[in-house]
Amino acid sequence: QQEAGSEKVTIGALIRNTDEQFVADYAENLKKLAAERGVDLKLLDSRSDQAMQLDQLNVLLTQGVKHFVIVPNVTEATEDMAKKIDAVGGGAAFSNIQPSVEALKVSPNFYLASSPESVAGQIQAQILDEYFQAHPEKMANGDPNAIDAIFLYGQLGHPAQVFRSEAAVKGLKDAGYTVNIVAEDTANWKPDEAQAKMDTWLAAYSGKFDVVIANNDGMALGAVESLLTNKYTDDPSDPTKDVDGDGTVLRVPVIGVDATGVAVKSMSEKKLFATVLQDAVGQSTTAFELAYMMATEGSATGKDAWGISPLTEVTGESPATDAAIVGQCYLVPFAAVTMDNYKEFMQ
Amino acid sequence: MAQDQNYILEMCNITKKFPGVLALDDVTLRVRPGTVHSLMGENGAGKSTMMKCLFGIYQEDGGEIFVNGKKENFSSAKHALETGVSMIHQELSIVPERSVMENIWLGREPGKKLGPVQFVDHKKMFKDTETLLKNLEMEFSPNDRMGSLSISHQQACEIAKAVSCDASIVVMDEPTSSLTETEVNHLFKIINSLRDKGVAIIYISHKMSEIFQISDDVSVMRDGKLIATKKASELDEDKLIKLMVGRDMTNRFPPVDSIPAEVCLSAKNYTSDVERSFKDISLDLRKGEILGLGGLVGAQRTEFVESIFGLRKIKTGTLSINGKEIRIKSPEDAINAGIGLITEDRRGSGIFPLLSIIDNTSIPSLKGCRKKVGFLDHKKIFNTATGINKKLRTKTPTFHTPIQNLSGGNQQKVIVSRWLMTLPEILIMDEPTRGIDVGAKYEIYTIMSELVNAGKAIIMVSSEMPELIGMSHRVAVLCNGNLTGVLEKNDINSENIMRLATQFE
């Protein structure tokens, strides 16, 4: 039942888990936009539980909500959600975790407004490729084509963990490196676990790895702290000096994802080497505008959102691989945050 | 060994070891059908252990058990029950949250088939329980929650349960330890009718009078060995005691010749804050006096003394110690005021099962066992605690043994030691000799006598007439929460006590 007597536009937002930095920023921006446009935003957090997200969708549907912004928990769940929304004649824009091709095929009112997780991994690979091009001497085993990497994963099975990790390895391989994984383990997104793991790895693999790749900034910072306290720095007596001029005071670069304030601050101290900005503001604005257009104009098909136009031809990345729905895909660019540009991202 | 058809039960050469203890040493016990066979012995002699081996709770380390001439090797209580052995346990084994009838029929509820499924027939269960309780003249409903009954009624339920099993051998391990005289007489009626039906009853008790009232045969154990099996008619109390303790014991009560002096504790208008409990009780206790507190079960004696000790709340009433009015709101206050309390529920509120005898003895007294810096003086604790326990002849492998490994009576001795160690001015003892053998009883009485001789005072709640009569300077009697009278030394006798105990309104 549509709420009678209320002319207000209502948008439902189903958000994966606001414990995560990216998602929290995404949600904050949605609230801001809703306040600006006078939209009644019903924002719900599923705490990483897909069953709960489904329940929340059901509740909003019974409340008469038709248009949604969704950060799903899993790609595979998007088709079912799309079908439910389509059944009441509504539509949705998916962010961050890609919807499946089938989900977008449910109706033209379903959109991708995202930078897929895998792009974060790709950018990590690009940054590292540039780094090793410039500093071939930093390769631990002397082979300029083999990267000895340590990986810190997020919670295993979490989509961000899976896609970011796979893409980073693939990106390095595509750039022509052999990737030799010296050590890998989950730290469940947590800085303290990452620190403990790194401590142990330093005992086992000191001098045998040339990069630490983390699925998020939190773990990257935990690893940085471990390297600092274990004096794994260019100059063990002064951990603030970047002796070899590679952009980091640590003996190896550490790289994360998220570009949180703390991470950028760490970069300004030449501790963390680089990170990747998942544009939470960009993604949420795009998704919000798509949902808003659907609610106010009936459809968003073919229109620009946040200045981004829909794709016109297929790309190699799902779901924009199917010509039938390529016009429903809005790709929000990722940004590499490096020593050259980090100041732009300072809070 | 050829089995004699004259015996319904033969336990041959039973041996049972516990870590550090040889609880049963080659014990042989033979029981004839249709008899009451009493098992006597000091605390820790091995009586309960013997019966637990029979009932499948413990596995004997050596020996054989024959029931009706057939060799049996009970692996569990279930097995024993199925073979026709039932048992009333020394420690209450009830499920407080369930109803009386569910407790009684637990594990063998009457069933009715409904298709392939066996359901519990609640109607039949209720009827059967009602009949059973009526036959035993017990006045509570099958639907009452077990935990809401008094300890004595709970024990009565256990008796009903054992009887209802239609067993050919019924073991009763101190079934009367919390029953009053009327209820005991009742139990004896039941036992007699069972005996007439050919059931063999193995009866364990520390109460001499009962033994001679009911037994056909008597076996005596000491230190894990069987000393003798005799016909009850061949024995008298003195002979029996000699067999049990290995020496003559002429007196059962030591002389209590202290002369009560000034009043040290005075309770005025004590009324419980619970509706149907004790009301308006005023009592004085003098230094050097043993004040007996008698009454039927349910008379609220326990509630009254626990209120004095600060365990229960009162609505009105004042308490003075040595003429000074004080308020006791917790046991801590009571202990600080020089009062000690031995509770009646040893397992529930007495022992710390896993802690050592030393800890169990010393816990309320630790304040006085500290060095200058405030740390505990372990040496002093050890010496004091072991000293008192040795005096009471607590039987234990070491004083570091967890108290749960001791026999029931020895646990009680540790609890008595605990309160003696606090050097109380006033000691309240709620059924102090429950489950204690004659020898140890005498020791406890001696200590009571010594205490009053030294000017301390004792309140003794007891359901044992001889004890009340033998030890008290005065006896106060409660009935239904009212103080119905205080008997002076010369008036103390069974008739007077019973008269006051049944003086309702």
Add this chain to the structure above:
Amino acid sequence: MDTKISAVADKKGIVTLKTIQHTLGKHTNLVTLVVLIVALGIMTGGRALQISSLQNLMVAEAVRAFAALGVGLIIINRGIDLSIGQVVGLVACVSASLAQTSDYAGALYPGTVFPVFLPIIVGIAVGTLFGIINGLLVAYGNLPPFIATLGTMSIAAGLQLIYTRASTIGSLKNEYKHIAQGSLGPLPYLMIYVLAAVLILWIMMTQTRQGKAFYAIGGNPQAARVSGINVKLNLLKVYALGGFLYGISGVLLSSRLGLANPLTGDGMELDAIAAATVGGISHSGGIGTIGGIFIGVFTLGIITFGMTYMGVDSYYQLLVKGMIIIVAVYFDMKRHAKRA
């Protein structure tokens, strides 16, 4: 005799008093639930209380209800089970992997056509197997249930990752999804399953020897043992039954979601235990009813539902939920207070 007459009078008094107390006591949980529902109704101007809301609620809580019933029975037997969430998750993954459409290239067993009943049976079997392991550890290994199930929780989590290689198992067959997503007129299947389970377990607990044995073991294991009840075997049984119910829970979860991944089920143990406790299951054992567990599940359900409906900020949801659990159980405990 005087004694008897007064005893009878006493008892009568007790019966009435007890009965009232009992009735009121039993209702503490129901009262909480009703209060919450009324409060929600008032706060939303009645809008939240429609048939469709009730359906939503039932569907949302069904999966959790099975877990709560399982752990509720275990708590009645003085146990606890922390492995629930991971076992449910493992079952969901295993059953999902056997229910994938055979033409899906990303399937775990691509090209293989399994009959629809297979994932159900295998899933429930996996759950039961974990229940049996828990039972063996607790009953025969004498491990404290907290620790035994903490161990199996970790093991189930590991197996889940190994089996799925940390990926999501999706694209399940429609027939399989229908099991949990279908409905009989206005009645969702899930609701029917839950009601059936509640009925069967209620009969077991109140009308059979098995139920009496469980209550006795929870109330006083020694007493149960000397009454001829095989305590160890019964503990094994109740953990196995718990595992069986988690198995159903896991199958329904994957069927309802149409997918499963290693995060599925995470943390469900705490919700299930909280629900059982709010429903009046006592952690000291021997106390609680199947109906109570059912009420407990819906009490927590209505809290989540209400907060979702009203759009309460998720950070504050945690706060509110914690407080409501404490308050609900506090009132329920007041009647047990004297036993402390």
Add this chain to the structure above:
Amino acid sequence: MDTKISAVADKKGIVTLKTIQHTLGKHTNLVTLVVLIVALGIMTGGRALQISSLQNLMVAEAVRAFAALGVGLIIINRGIDLSIGQVVGLVACVSASLAQTSDYAGALYPGTVFPVFLPIIVGIAVGTLFGIINGLLVAYGNLPPFIATLGTMSIAAGLQLIYTRASTIGSLKNEYKHIAQGSLGPLPYLMIYVLAAVLILWIMMTQTRQGKAFYAIGGNPQAARVSGINVKLNLLKVYALGGFLYGISGVLLSSRLGLANPLTGDGMELDAIAAATVGGISHSGGIGTIGGIFIGVFTLGIITFGMTYMGVDSYYQLLVKGMIIIVAVYFDMKRHAKRA
């Protein structure tokens, strides 16, 4: 007298037997730890067993050790505490927010200069406050500890998110980080803190009335009450002490990491409880030593350390950890078996 002589003889024999048993019994945990260390040594050809490894282990486990000590004491008093992880996390966030460099624009209180002791005091105060709330709920509210602390766990998690707005609090002052990162020669400060805590708590538990009171309450609360111990007050004390120790744990965690976020501390309760149990603290109360908890922490620590060192696949790590917990506690339980 015969009786006496035989009793004495008995006792002598018993003393030796008891002593050996006792010693062996006490050593179950230590034996487990030694076995694991030796196994690790063999498997890594001795490489894993260097001084630096030991330091790593100490440092890595120090934070957890405080939590395990806290919950160990609570378990000795027949309690449990699920709120640990979230309380530690909340403390870490609060203390971190008061220790940020004042020139950091992203700080929670940018531009404000707090003295270094402030985050320590406030952090520990927050921990203690939660301990007191837990204690009040358990002791005076008669809530089952599992549920009371489940509630406060949820509350602490909510507060953490509200306080930090789900973001990471970083850029902590060097003086503050020095508290946990510094070392005295080869001795990391963290190790000194832990050893000091172990010593103090050991003295408390074995040499003072307070310790005896805790053991007595764990052994039989009713009997403790009759013995003049204020059971409720002591329960409040032990939960408050637990909270105090979690407070220290949280402060050290943020100091060591140099940052804190809402994930910090998550799940630490299970690790801490597992460590205490592996160290011989019995869940039925009244049994366990401070030294045992210490050993338990390092037993689990060496498992994590060893598996990380050897690069065991993370999927299998969960499996192995679950199994080792079960096995370690199983052997420890064998000696308690007869009490079941």
